[in-house]
Amino acid sequence: MSERRARVWAGIDAGKGHHWAVAVDETGATLWSKKIDNDESAILSALGEILELAEEVHWAVDISGTSSALLLALLAAHGQQAVYVPGRTVNRMSGAYRGEAKTDARDAYVIAETARQRRDFAVIDVPAQLVADLALLTAHRSDLVADRVRLINRLRDVLTSIFPALERAFDYSSHKGALVLLTGYQTPAALRRRGRARLTAWLANRGVRGADAVAATALEAAQAQHTALPGEDVAAQIVASLAAQVLALDDRLKQIDKQIRDTFRGHPQAEIIESLPGMGPILGAEFVVSAGDLSAYADAGHLASAAGLVPVPRDSGRRTGNLHRPKRYSRRLRRVFYMSAQTSIIREGPNRDFYLKKRAEGCKHVQAVIALARRRASVLWALLRDGRVFSSAPPVTQAA
Numbered sequence: 511m512s513e514r515r516a517r518v519w520a521g522i523d524a525g526k527g528h529h530w531a532v533a534v535d536e537t538g539a540t541l542w543s544k545k546i547d548n549d550e551s552a553i554l555s556a557l558g559e560i561l562e563l564a565e566e567v568h569w570a571v572d573i574s575g576t577s578s579a580l581l582l583a584l585l586a587a588h589g590q591q592a593v594y595v596p597g598r599t600v601n602r603m604s605g606a607y608r609g610e611a612k613t614d615a616r617d618a619y620v621i622a623e624t625a626r627q628r629r630d631f632a633v634i635d636v637p638a639q640l641v642a643d644l645a646l647l648t649a650h651r652s653d654l655v656a657d658r659v660r661l662i663n664r665l666r667d668v669l670t671s672i673f674p675a676l677e678r679a680f681d682y683s684s685h686k687g688a689l690v691l692l693t694g695y696q697t698p699a700a701l702r703r704r705g706r707a708r709l710t711a712w713l714a715n716r717g718v719r720g721a722d723a724v725a726a727t728a729l730e731a732a733q734a735q736h737t738a739l740p741g742e743d744v745a746a747q748i749v750a751s752l753a754a755q756v757l758a759l760d761d762r763l764k765q766i767d768k769q770i771r772d773t774f775r776g777h778p779q780a781e782i783i784e785s786l787p788g789m790g791p792i793l794g795a796e797f798v799v800s801a802g803d804l805s806a807y808a809d810a811g812h813l814a815s816a817a818g819l820v821p822v823p824r825d826s827g828r829r830t831g832n833l834h835r836p837k838r839y840s841r842r843l844r845r846v847f848y849m850s851a852q853t854s855i856i857r858e859g860p861n862r863d864f865y866l867k868k869r870a871e872g873c874k875h876v877q878a879v880i881a882l883a884r885r886r887a888s889v890l891w892a893l894l895r896d897g898r899v900f901s902s903a904p905p906v907t908q909a910a
Contacts, residue, residue: 515541515564521595521622522546522571523614524578529553530614533560533567534622543615548577553584561588570595570625572617574634582634593631595621598838635803640776645799647770651792654766658759659683665692665752672745673698675731680724686760687718691728692753696746701732770795785899786890787861788854793846800843804895810888817843819884847883855882860902 518541520533526548533542541563546556561567569585569592571578585592600617603624609616625631662683669677673696680688690713695701701709706725713721771791774780783794807813814820818839824832854861861882868878893900 514562517566517568518560518564519568519570519622519626520560521618521620521625522569522578522581522592523618523621524571524573524581525614526577529578529581530618531556531560532615532618532622533563534619534626535564536626538623538626540619543618545614548580550580550584553581557584557588557590561590568625569593570621570631571634572597572600572621592634593625594634595624595631596838599624632806640773641798641802643773644770644777644795647766647773648792648796648799651763651766651770654759654763658756658763661752661756661759665749665756668745668748668752669696672696672739672742672749673731673735675734676701676728679727679731682756686757687713687720687724689753689757690716690718691724693750693757695728696749697738697742698732698735699738700746701728705729767792774798779894782893782897782899783890786850786854786886786893787857787859787900788850788852788886789890790853793850796842797846800840800846804891807891810891813891814884814887816840817847817883817887819844819847819880819887844883847887848879851879851883851886854886855879861886 515535518533518535520531520542523530528548529546531542531544531546532540535541542560544556544559546552567590569590571581571592572595574582574594582592600620603620604612604616607616607620607623665682666677669692676696676698682688682692694712695704695709704712706722706729709725709728710722713724718724774791774795777783777798779798780791780794783789783797784791789797801807801813801816804813807816811820815836816839818836818841820836821833822836823830824834826832851861851865855865856862864885865878865882868881869875873881889900
C-alpha cells in the first residue's frame with residue numbers, strides 16, 4: 511500500500527447522506543474502499559488519500575445531479591475530472607462479477623472497474639454560474655407546473671361531486687376568469703341568488719375579461735341544477751381554496767418565467783437559439799441546461815443522437831434495416847426539440863412546409879414532428895457552430 515502507482519481508477523457510488531468510494535489499480539485489485547460523508551471536510555480528506563495512491567487518478571460517478579454536486583465541485587476545484595457511468599450500465603456490469611449481493615461498496619467497485627475497462631464515458635463538467643442558475647430555475651418551474659396540474663385535477667374532481675354542469679362549462683387549465691369565479695361562487699344556489707348583473711359586476715371588479723360571457727355561462731349551468739348534493743358546503747370551501755391556490759401559482763409562474771427569460775438572455779448564444787422558430791426563452795433555457803457544452807458534440811448527428819432523434823439498428827443475421835427508437839438518451843433534450851418543432855409548425859414557413867411534406871409522404875403527426883425535430887437539431891447545431899442567427903433564406907456559398 512505504500513508503493514505509489516502510476517494510475518488508479520476511483521469509482522464513487524454517490525448518495526444524499528454519504529458516498530462510497532473504491533480505488534482499484536491496473537489489475538482490478540482494490541487499493542482503497544471507504545464510506546464518505548457528504549460533507550466538505552470528509553470529501554477533501556478522502557480526496558487527499560486517494561490522490562496519494564497514484565500519479566494519475568481517473569474518477570467515475572453514477573450520479574451527476576444534486577446528490578453529487580458538492581463532490582463534483584471539489585473535484586473540479588482540485589483539477590480532477592470525473593466521468594459519468596449510467597446506473598443502467600452499473601446494473602448490467604454487476605452481473606459480470608461474482609456474487610449476488612448489492613452494497614454501496616460493491617457498486618462503487620463496479621463503477622471503478624467499468625471506468626477502467628471503458629474509455630467512452632462522457633466527462634462531467636461543473637456548470638458555469640449562469641447554467642447552474644438556469645438549471646435550478648427550470649427545475650423549479652417544472653415542479654410548479656406539475657403542482658398546477660395536480661391542483662386543477664383535484665379542483666375538477668371536487669367540483670364534479672357537487673356541480674357537474676359548472677365543471678363542464680369551462681376549461682379551468684386556461685381560463686383565469688373561471689378560476690376567479692370559483693373563488694367566490696361554487697354552488698348553483700349561490701349563483702342564482704347573485705343574478706347575472708351583479709355577478710358580471712363582481713367579476714369585472716376583479717379584472718376578468720369577458721365578465722358578462724363568464725357570468726352568462728355560469729348562470730346557465732346553475733339553471734340546469736336545482737338539487738343540493740351531500741357535502742356541498744365543505745366541497746365549496748375546498749373548491750374556493752383550490753382555485754385561489756391555482757391563481758397564486760399562476761402569479762408565481764409568471765415571476766419564474768420572467769426570471770428565466772432575463773437570466774437566459776444573458777447567455778452569449780441566447781440570440782442565436784431564440785432565432786430558431788419555436789424556440790422561446792423557456793425552451794432555450796432548457797436546451798442550454800440539457801445540452802451542455804456544444805463542443806462535446808462532434809457533429810449535428812451526435813446532438814440529435816443525444817436527444818434520441820436518431821433510430822438505432824437492431825440487425826441480426828439476414829434481418830437488416832431493423833430500426834428502433836433508442837433507449838438511452840436525454841429525455842429533457844428530446845422534449846426541447848419536440849416541443850419547439852411542434853410550436854414552429856403553427857406559422858407559415860420552412861418548418862411547416864417540411865412537416866406537411868412528411869405528412870404527404872404518409873407519416874403520422876408524431877412521426878412528422880420527430881422528423882422535423884431531427885432536421886432542426888442539425889440547423890441549430892450549424893447556427894451555433896457558425897455563430898449566426900436563423901434565416902429562412904439559405905446562406906450564400908462562398909468560393910474556396
